[in-house]
Amino acid sequence: MTRRRAILFVADGHRDDFLRPELCPNLSGFAATGRRFHNHTGNFPSATRASAASIATGCWPGSHGLHGNTMGLPTDEGTVVHDVGDPAFVSSLRATFGRTLKVPTLAERLAPHGGVLIASNVSPGAAYFQDPDGYGHVVHRAGSFGPDRRPLGEEEAPVVTHDAAGDMALSAWFCDRMTRDAAPTLGVLWLCDPDLSMHADALGSARHLAGIAAADACFGKLRAAVDAMRASGDEVLLIACSDHGQETVIGHVAIGDELVAAGLKDSPTSCEVAVAPQGGSGLIYLAGEGQARRDAIAAFLVAHPHVGEVFIGRAMHTVGQAEGDGLAIAFSMAHDAHQNENGVPGRIWVCTSDSKPGKPVGQGSHGGLGRWERHPFLIAQGGGFVPGTHEFGRTRLIDIAPTILRHLGLPRDGMDGLALPRN
Numbered sequence: 434m435t436r437r438r439a440i441l442f443v444a445d446g447h448r449d450d451f452l453r454p455e456l457c458p459n460l461s462g463f464a465a466t467g468r469r470f471h472n473h474t475g476n477f478p479s480a481t482r483a484s485a486a487s488i489a490t491g492c493w494p495g496s497h498g499l500h501g502n503t504m505g506l507p508t509d510e511g512t513v514v515h516d517v518g519d520p521a522f523v524s525s526l527r528a529t530f531g532r533t534l535k536v537p538t539l540a541e542r543l544a545p546h547g548g549v550l551i552a553s554n555v556s557p558g559a560a561y562f563q564d565p566d567g568y569g570h571v572v573h574r575a576g577s578f579g580p581d582r583r584p585l586g587e588e589e590a591p592v593v594t595h596d597a598a599g600d601m602a603l604s605a606w607f608c609d610r611m612t613r614d615a616a617p618t619l620g621v622l623w624l625c626d627p628d629l630s631m632h633a634d635a636l637g638s639a640r641h642l643a644g645i646a647a648a649d650a651c652f653g654k655l656r657a658a659v660d661a662m663r664a665s666g667d668e669v670l671l672i673a674c675s676d677h678g679q680e681t682v683i684g685h686v687a688i689g690d691e692l693v694a695a696g697l698k699d700s701p702t703s704c705e706v707a708v709a710p711q712g713g714s715g716l717i718y719l720a721g722e723g724q725a726r727r728d729a730i731a732a733f734l735v736a737h738p739h740v741g742e743v744f745i746g747r748a749m750h751t752v753g754q755a756e757g758d759g760l761a762i763a764f765s766m767a768h769d770a771h772q773n774e775n776g777v778p779g780r781i782w783v784c785t786s787d788s789k790p791g792k793p794v795g796q797g798s799h800g801g802l803g804r805w806e807r808h809p810f811l812i813a814q815g816g817g818f819v820p821g822t823h824e825f826g827r828t829r830l831i832d833i834a835p836t837i838l839r840h841l842g843l844p845r846d847g848m849d850g851l852a853l854p855r856n
């Protein structure tokens with residue numbers, strides 16, 4: 434019997450303009466057999482963890498409730514900023530609000546329809562927020578879980594290294610698992626490269642290009658597995674994409690410390706005004722006495738030479754965020770189109786804090802609204818997508834989940850995104 438299934442492949446951080454035949458022959462060849470989306474745009478912030486939740490839910494961060502790579506949680510004293518990548522953050526979020534995400538994930542929606550396997554080699558937070566409540570299987574080096582968050586032993590789930598070799602080992606295990614009998618309906622394979630390599634050196638460097646090649650080799654393996662699934666009668670939708678791009682770091686600004694110096698925040702550790710850095714952007718939470726400083730803080734940011742766009746209160750909706758639970762201001766850092774020493778365009782300033790020092794000047798980072806950090810690639814094949822075609826209309830991360838549900842013939846209610854156009 435024909436079974437409809439879907440595979441989502443994510444090469445973290447892979448810029449659309451680096452999807453070239455000489456760098457990644459497997460992905461480029463795949464684009465020629467599917468529909469390529471040339472104007473795919475990342476979230477705000479263009480950072481992995483909240484983006485992973487958007488891909489998993491089809492909703493903006495303002496709807497699913499995970500604001501960024503770091504986010505503030507309300508306490509009696511004000512707002513405390515947490516690292517969402519920390520494996521313990523799922524529990525912190527649940528303890529604060531009595532829930533994790535505000536909307537269901539694909540793992541929850543597909544639990545009665547064959548289930549989901551998520552194999553991720555990025556941060557624990559980015560893995561766990563695709564299925565924070567334990568409906569499917571999540572495989573990650575920091576700990577793997579089955580339904581009801583049952584811990585999986587090493588005989589059930591691999592523990593791989595956080596590098597290209599780990600990506601390949603995870604890919605091999607994933608391909609084997611997805612081609613067995615009784616494999617889940619949806620499989621998500623999320624690699625750490627090329628993002629890891631882009632953060633570690635200049636964009637366009639040998640290290641960056643090696644990261645692209647490593648991810649491409651994993652995709653080659655996956656395509657062979659999908660061919661096997663199709664040969665056994667499955668109707669497979671295969672989506673290959675990234676979650677954001679990267680740009681070159683120009684310099685660092687500790688916005689929280691500068692607010693203290695400007696008299697707009699009581700101290701570096703005070704909770705009435707809290708800054709959650711997101712690389713090329715930041716989020717500001719206000720509580721108690723801090724709430725009266727909103728307009729003064731916004732004016733400070735607007736006048737800052739290294740801050741880009743500023744979104745206050747309801748205006749945050751224009752970038753997919755929502756005010757509430759203390760979140761009052763969102764801002765991007767300044768960005769430009771200058772090239773680095775390797776001729777790669779796009780540079781950003783980075784927002785930092787003591788615990789988030791940012792990537793070094795000259796290396797890659799992301800998180801803001803720069804043209805390239807917000808331009809990941811996207812290709813869809815199978816599921817009725819017309820082979821060899823191109824879409825130039827804007828698409829978003831939130832459009833992926835409804836596309837998967839359309840292919841599986843399941844309802845896609847309650848999502849902010851729309852299923853991708855097939856022709």
Ligand SMILES: [Zn+2]
Binds near residue numbers: 676
């Ligand atoms: Zn990422």
